[in-house]
Amino acid sequence: MRTRLRLLAPLMLSTACASVSTQTPESPAVPAKSPARPFGTLREQAERQQAWLRERLDTAIPQLMRRSGVDMWVIPMREYNEDPVFKALAAPTTFAARRRTIYVFFDRGPEKGVERLALGGGSQGGVFVPRRSERQVDRGGANRQAELWGPDQWLVLKQVIEERQPRSIAIDVSRTFAFADGLSHGEYEGMAEALGPPWTQRFKPAEGLAVDLLAWRVPDEVRFFEDETKLAWDIIGTAFSRQVITPGVTRVQDVEWWMRQRLTDLGLDTWFQPSVEVQRQGATEASLGDNPIIERGDVLHCDFGVTALRLNTDTQHMGYVLREGETDAPAGLKAALATSNRLQDIVFEELRPGRTGNEVLRTSRQRMTDAGIDGTVYSHPIGLHGHGAGPMVGLWDRQEGVPGNGDHTVMPNEWFSIELQATSPVPEWNGQRVRFALEEDVVLDAQGTVHWAWKRQTDLHLVR
Template structure:
């Protein structure tokens, strides 16, 4: 029965790719937000096939295009065990856990526009790599690499060395020196930084990944809904730390990797949220009337999520979230709309931030924007759109332009003065994964427009 479920999930993923479920993200968000997630998570063995299929499609559809656009004829990615290049695991077939000894990956853009994936490696990888050399002698391995590069005679050789982008700075000093030793001087002069290629490779999502992403995000959202419920929270007893560890444990039970410790905090009447506090967070025992917030992130099928949502704990006699808080959340959604409507291909992160701030201030919304790309990493490279501690221009990363088929954690908050709290401020802190298709921003698994409610659906009489 378990294998049948895995097969069905894989079939659904492939149907998504073909476009037969193009509106699925909104349907999932509405109908399955609190549905049990266990049956929808592939076991470790069953993840290998879809992960490798997506990787192979990236090699065929994406890499040739990016190498041509960035004018790189040959891309070298080299790594050693315990010192893997940040992009290494996006380039190797599963199940690979490490760069065995010294691993050399070479990508050659051919005259016909296709890319040959080559390896000079003690242990051959197999498809899609063609093994040029295999063996156990390190000096012979380096000589084989030098001979291969000389034979291919590329004009621009991209290496992962970058001052500004950590993800593109994976070539260690030791490997760099060995590379220079085996290259003739004329080829050494052709070495260039591959940072543009690396950033574009990491930030771009192909159609197959875009189809799978809603499912990955929904898994995270479902666990949040479970954590922000009476199943987990007993007012007056349960602490914010208890909820954070429940979420962490639940992801562990589902065999979903977290990339940071879940964070849960609260706000309540009597604990002010001043304008100069960008987060306004308190920990402790959860009480009726508290406003809850969580921040969680998982990675599954090589795609990462980053999600922040809000909850409310009903007070005695309440059967619904107070209207003042609903109004505050609506303002938060409006801020999101101002941000996502500012996305235009070619604009930089700094330009999008400035336009978002202009729109928000025009409506009197007190907001803070700190949105970042997401994908193979939770904090991925690409255009930074504000930072929590810098609401002005961000140098270099904020100057990166917006490209189509890229994913973002739409992250930030608004401050709203609640009449029910005698004008005390509350922070509505939101974050949802969304895709930019070149024309519009689409939330991969919906967004929060209603509070999670902790307490009985009908208050006692």
């Protein structure tokens, strides 16, 4: 997703756009998997997500803690000020931390495994063991342990730590990775005051641990991601067709809002406002303005993401509006798309486990230059966040590399959006240079093999 600022003009949806908005009313008679529910009911989705959560904690946490040399990881947070890693720890029925929530992971060794404790916040569907206060309260005649709240939680945390005697205590503080900097200053002060110097001296940043847990994907998430990516393709294919675009009538913002509305009609969401851009023979970006009418002969570009079951896609495609009498796009435009495909091939081949994002960028750009391609590479991880946890592979304005974020290492079980552009002269446009920006999601499996989440665009979408 390439961020850009736009002035939103008043929206007047064309008749063509309105005609394809097909919201299906909710009804018990609607099958679980229908056009209105492409991924099943909310309950079915939640059951699938809960299985992902359990598998992620069972498989990823032990491996990542041992790789990081961490035997205890403490993650405190308060309601509506959640640590970014909360997305990788919370059940699908949990939308925020409960008052204060403190998650504790303690590695008891390969035989006993990693203990998972929740000091407040509940068990998250049985994947954590709740630890409650010893203080008793009367609830309707039943004497029960009180839910942890306030200073009690820090005292119980100290007790948990003293019982287990960890060599080190990982906490989420980082000046490099936002995903690993979730421990707020107030929570740090409260924890440090309660634990005292003997334990705070064992604090260590959990940078790689937090980043890689968020990036870690399990096999069934990959199967779902293929279906989610197919849906993104289907929506783009309809958006870049006569079902939505009437040349000479439809504006780019009509298409953007149709795409977003389509997701809402399907009960889904997006993580950024869809964008559509026009390139036109003889015109500049400034002359086209912010919300041009789409005309015949225009080159179209879109940037679009789907959010479903907390997972995100990120896709950029190119289209062409046929002129009267044309049955295909001009050869020069098709050649420009092929050049961008070649740059995709290069980044795809260079994206390997064990390499840093900056190494992938450097080798890709060298091969791009050797191939005579005028392009830019700005790829990124994707998953629980759109611009996800993991190594950056360039930024559009940082082609020399990204210190810190680009120095993190690619790992198996991780997803990336291969995002880039190549600019090519088009003979049919009197040599005018046209920018072909593409973005497709890829998956690294457990062995580190890379494959497209669905496929990649090799033919222009044609608006007839």
